[in-house]
Amino acid sequence: MEECYLFFGREGQVDEILLKLSAHRSITVMGYSGSGKSSLMFCGVLPVLYGGFVTQTGPFWSIIHSRPGNSPLSNLTNSILEGLIQSKRIEEEDLHIHRAIIHSILRSGPHGLVEIAKYIQQEEGENVFFLIDQFEELFTNNTFAKMGMRHGG
Numbered sequence: 001m002e003e004c005y006l007f008f009g010r011e012g013q014v015d016e017i018l019l020k021l022s023a024h025r026s027i028t029v030m031g032y033s034g035s036g037k038s039s040l041m042f043c044g045v046l047p048v049l050y051g052g053f054v055t056q057t058g059p060f061w062s063i064i065h066s067r068p069g070n071s072p073l074s075n076l077t078n079s080i081l082e083g084l085i086q087s088k089r090i091e092e093e094d095l096h097i098h099r100a101i102i103h104s105i106l107r108s109g110p111h112g113l114v115e116i117a118k119y120i121q122q123e124e125g126e127n128v129f130f131l132i133d134q135f136e137e138l139f140t141n142n143t144f145a146k147m148g149m150r151h152g153g
Contacts, residue, residue: 014044
């Protein structure tokens with residue numbers, strides 16, 4: 001976000017998110033639409049991660065940003081591939097092979113995302129952060145029904 005220099009006044013929330021992230025390895029940021037959740041993450045949390053200010057985890061981060069949309073697993077797979085191409089870890093001509101591997105791992109079970117993080121990590125000490133923006137789309141786009149899954153009671 002180009003306007004990150006305008007972001008201020010939520011440092012306490014950034015610190016709280018980072019503390020919870022370091023303790024639990026996962027965080028959910030919830031709030032009303034338009035309340036600034038994305039700004040908080042993109043202009044508050046991510047610069048701190050990229051800046052290496054989270055000393056207990058190290059300064060090396062791969063950030064994978066995705067939105068569920070109508071096809072969450074495909075969108076996440078594409079976001080992961082985009083990150084791997086940008087970091088020059090895979091070649092464009094091998095894209096179809098990596099797409100099949102990543103999609104298969106994500107569908108393999110409850111630890112698929114952890115396995116993908118290991119797949120992405122190139123060196124010991126490298127961290128992977130999955131930022132799933134607009135996570136509520138999983139529920140509002142009737143995605144579970146499209147994926148053949150049930151939600152609710």
